[in-house]
Amino acid sequence: MKITTWNVNSLNVRLPQVQNLLADQQPDVLVLQELKLDQDKFPAAALNMMGWQTAWSGQKTYNGVAIISRHALQDVHTGLPALPDDPQRRVIAATVNGVRVINVYCVNGEALDSPKFEYKRQWFAALTDFVRDELTRHEKLVLLGDFNIAPADADCYDPEKWHEKIHCSSEERGWFQTLLDLGLTDALRQVHPEGAFYTWFDYRGAMFQRKLGLRIDHQLISPALAAALQDVHVDLDTRAQERPSDHAPVTAVFAE
Template sequence: MVMRAPFKRQRNQPTLWRISLKLATWNVNSLTVRLPHVLDWLTANQPDVLCLQETKQEDSKFPYAALQEAGFNAVHNGQKTYNGVAIISPHPLQDVHLDLPNFVDAQKRIIAATVLGVRVICAYVVNGQALDSEKYPYKLQWLEALHAWVTDELTQHEKLALLGDYNIAPDDRDCHDPVAWEGQVLVSPAERAAFERLLALGLHDSYRLFHEEAGQFSWWDYRMAAFRRNMGMRIDHILVSEALKPLCLDCVIDKAPRKLERPSDHTPVVLTLANA
């Protein structure tokens, strides 16, 4: 069953027209631990959509009341201890869909909704663990199913955004040390090929529309002072359909939450779109 908080309009929010739309994705690595960070970030940034991954909560534990009090609607697809995805918005969330329809899987990794005419898909892609792990072929099969489903979604929704933790660094610019990571998950040729196949559907990596440089990351290990030393990976992405590409105004990685006490190992990626 889809669980949602009742819609509550933000104070001073325009009712008829908005100059721009702000879409964000954030792997929070336990919403139980990071809820204060999320509420503060929502208040400060006022996104139109925030997609969360790794909530690590059952639907019954999801903080609908706290989000409603802050003025946000929410839908959640969760499970105890692992995975879990959510979409949060001050706007109505319509046509909500859970899970990949073409892939039998107990893991809660997909939720989709239509917000202000944009089809928003929140995805938490399988990590894969290691190339010799049984979780690696599972990752590739899951990505194949995602590709097939998104193909179908694009036929129904011209304006589509696929946000989430992809657990894929698309090329060497997105890895702090490509040589050290060679032969590991997140950077393997098969994973990168799966990412390229998504782009071949007519999707665009919104961050790369504005930033071509290397060394820009969204995830840093907790160990070895990785954040301070910028030993990270860009594995959190917002892909947009051809219809949304000309509306993209900017895409940034917001590193501020990674500097907080007890942060997630990921930080938000935020896309601003012109409203049209």
């Protein structure tokens, strides 16, 4: 089973790239973040014509998440139960061939002294509660997407520059560890314990060309999936295309 996550940073702009990725790489599941589309603007018909099943939670201009699958999507859920009034569309989950797929576009937080950081703190606590509950019902589970957290210095091109800054603060890394402590494994680090595997590159300053980025897009997997994990790949070729997203897709491959 092949599962890919990608922050597309506007599906309107990146739809041809999404269609090419689906056709060329043939994942079983592709999850997207930052659709930046109203619910009724999602290109479901175009994807269905290609043979893909879809579920999405849209929001105009900001946020938005989707799951695209070659298999049926069952028990679709959106949002976080602990934040029932949150208008931001950041979470969608579905079961695909017995695997619970939870796609998240986690809060950025802007800066440690920003009011948005308090929202990020509350949001990650709500996410942790949700995933803990989901794990009681699903042996095979993957929590994946754009976490807006680089979990270690090895996941940052300049640890001194980013020290205790947004995405790299000790508090945020603690939230990430709390998710792992639920029994999840960082899939990429299971396959590649060391080395730089950046998934986000700022558009400014030719950061991609200079290979200066952060690893903030992750797949966290339950023990049953960790036992079946075969490979994890960061797709830098897609990031190198014309008019790219600032994020690269991340693919995990599991034995059937």
